Amino acid sequence: MQKKRILLTGASTGIGAATATIFAENGAEIVSLDIKEAPEHSNKHIYCDLSNPSAIDEAIEKLEGTFDALLNIAGVPGTVPAETIMRVNTIGLRQLTERVFEKLNNNAAIVNVASIAGFNWARRLKDHLELLAIDDYNEAVAWCANRDMDGNTAYHFSKEAVVVYSMQLAGRGIKRGIRANSVSPGPVATPLLPAFKEQAGHGQLDWVISEIGGAAEPDDIGRAIFYLASEQSNCVNGVDITIDRGFSAGLAMGW
Numbered sequence: 178m179q180k181k182r183i184l185l186t187g188a189s190t191g192i193g194a195a196t197a198t199i200f201a202e203n204g205a206e207i208v209s210l211d212i213k214e215a216p217e218h219s220n221k222h223i224y225c226d227l228s229n230p231s232a233i234d235e236a237i238e239k240l241e242g243t244f245d246a247l248l249n250i251a252g253v254p255g256t257v258p259a260e261t262i263m264r265v266n267t268i269g270l271r272q273l274t275e276r277v278f279e280k281l282n283n284n285a286a287i288v289n290v291a292s293i294a295g296f297n298w299a300r301r302l303k304d305h306l307e308l309l310a311i312d313d314y315n316e317a318v319a320w321c322a323n324r325d326m327d328g329n330t331a332y333h334f335s336k337e338a339v340v341v342y343s344m345q346l347a348g349r350g351i352k353r354g355i356r357a358n359s360v361s362p363g364p365v366a367t368p369l370l371p372a373f374k375e376q377a378g379h380g381q382l383d384w385v386i387s388e389i390g391g392a393a394e395p396d397d398i399g400r401a402i403f404y405l406a407s408e409q410s411n412c413v414n415g416v417d418i419t420i421d422r423g424f425s426a427g428l429a430m431g432w
Contacts, residue, residue, distance in 0.1 A: 187251030189213035191367030195395030228270025255332030266335035295336030347415030363421025
């Protein structure tokens with residue numbers, strides 16, 4: 178990662194801050210995007226509100242040079258309004274990525290943070306493709322509003338869409354050597370964990386954490402992101418990596 182330039186959203190707290198630290202310790206230059214103050218290891222910090230298309234465009238205008246990796250880590254839980262969830266987790270992520278795509282160097286990497294909540298993306302693939310085909314930010318918001326989703330439903334749908342979008346990007350970038358992958362964490366010990374517990378229902382996430390032996394640490398997710406953005410994963414493209422201490426496997430196999 179020596180002298181690599183990294184563009185990182187959601188960099189100020191949680192997984193984003195841990196990831197910024199890992200990249201900085203490996204010699205990367207960090208350009209961070211967030212609605213909060215700059216993280217410790219940011220070389221340049223730009224305010225960016227993914228729920229506001231104008232704010233995204235303003236942030237893009239402040240970017241200088243090109244990048245070796247785009248890490249889309251910013252996200253909100255299912256306890257906020259459904260429209261906000263879709264704006265931040267999917268529509269804003271997509272708009273930012275589309276605007277930045279030409280600023281990525283050949284052989285760059287894109288890593289998007291999804292969730293184990295996006296596990297069932299294939300069941301609604303037609304809907305996801307329909308949403309992701311809408312180029313206009315506000316039209317995409319209106320499309321989501323017509324589906325009448327509550328917060329929990331919107332969260333699952335938003336993270337499914339991130340998995341699908343990552344696979345789309347994997348094909349688009351292949352001629353330039355640009356790889357795109359996603360990671361799907363289970364419970365992670367970040368400031369958002371109480372909100373996810375509220376979203377999942379009383380005691381349910383506590384039970385999950387107990388069954389798998391504890392929530393992951395932000396560093397655990399950050400190291401996977403680092404791997405996907407490095408030359409060590411040159412042949413890994415269009416993949417979603419689940420990071421949940423085996424919880425998804427346990428559900429599938431009944432243990």
